[in-house]
Amino acid sequence: MIEFFHGDSESEHEAFQLWRRTHPDGFHLTDKGAKIFSAHWTQDKRESPRGRGCIHQGTSNVTYMEDTGSCYTKAKKVCSISLQELHDWAASEGMTIKNCAHCDTKKFPFPVVATGRAVRSIEKPSLPAGNKNPPANSSSVVQYVRDELVRRWVLSASNGYCESCGCPAPFNDVDGQPYLEVHHVRRLSDGGSDTVSNTVALCPNCHRQLHHGIDAPLLATRLYAQVHRLVRE
Numbered sequence: 001m002i003e004f005f006h007g008d009s010e011s012e013h014e015a016f017q018l019w020r021r022t023h024p025d026g027f028h029l030t031d032k033g034a035k036i037f038s039a040h041w042t043q044d045k046r047e048s049p050r051g052r053g054c055i056h057q058g059t060s061n062v063t064y065m066e067d068t069g070s071c072y073t074k075a076k077k078v079c080s081i082s083l084q085e086l087h088d089w090a091a092s093e094g095m096t097i098k099n100c101a102h103c104d105t106k107k108f109p110f111p112v113v114a115t116g117r118a119v120r121s122i123e124k125p126s127l128p129a130g131n132k133n134p135p136a137n138s139s140s141v142v143q144y145v146r147d148e149l150v151r152r153w154v155l156s157a158s159n160g161y162c163e164s165c166g167c168p169a170p171f172n173d174v175d176g177q178p179y180l181e182v183h184h185v186r187r188l189s190d191g192g193s194d195t196v197s198n199t200v201a202l203c204p205n206c207h208r209q210l211h212h213g214i215d216a217p218l219l220a221t222r223l224y225a226q227v228h229r230l231v232r233e
Helices: 010-022 083-093 148-158 204-212 216-226
Strands: 003-005 027-031 036-041 077-080 096-099 181-184 199-202
Touching: 003 010, 010 027, 010 077, 010 216, 027 083, 036 083, 077 083, 083 096, 148 181, 148 199, 181 204, 199 204, 204 216
Parallel strands: 036 096
Antiparallel strands: 003 077, 027 036, 027 077, 181 199
16 A cells, blocks of 8 residues: 655654654655655664664654755655555656665665566456346444534634645535535544544545545544644544
């Protein structure tokens, strides 16, 4: 699963550093301009128990703008636990990857990758016949009564921007308001509270990703880092 981090905000910086700490055996690409990215081990030599990586990318606990003399706060970072996945992404985007000579060493060489490989296409299933008269099922579900004042407060606090990806709401609703969905970081079904310290405003894509995405736990952790009103429950 590829993760992208781009921007010089403190929240984006902290999210990237958190990814590094939680994926010590991963890799990240750093944008060097002109469609060239440099590849690094996630950890640097000073913090890796194996002594691999380099000392030029800053440790994963470097504070915001402490590395202002380098490119790591502001540059676009592309991260994955698979170097092959990063090379496949670069090939599909017309990008070039150059391995960091201080990270890719004889003692700790990067994994061998198939360069220039096209991203695998997904085989489409045959056209289904469907059902012109679909049957109906009835079932009982548990629904929680949610506080309308909490929902309104969270939506107002978001100012029309998704609190996960930072993008503006994808459209306006029938009342002309930015359409965002309120999400409980700890689900009500798991004992979470219906409070502003447990809820965020999300675009539909991020909302579905937090419910069904393979990286949902990481996204939830990022929310706690970048939305300061949230409190773990």
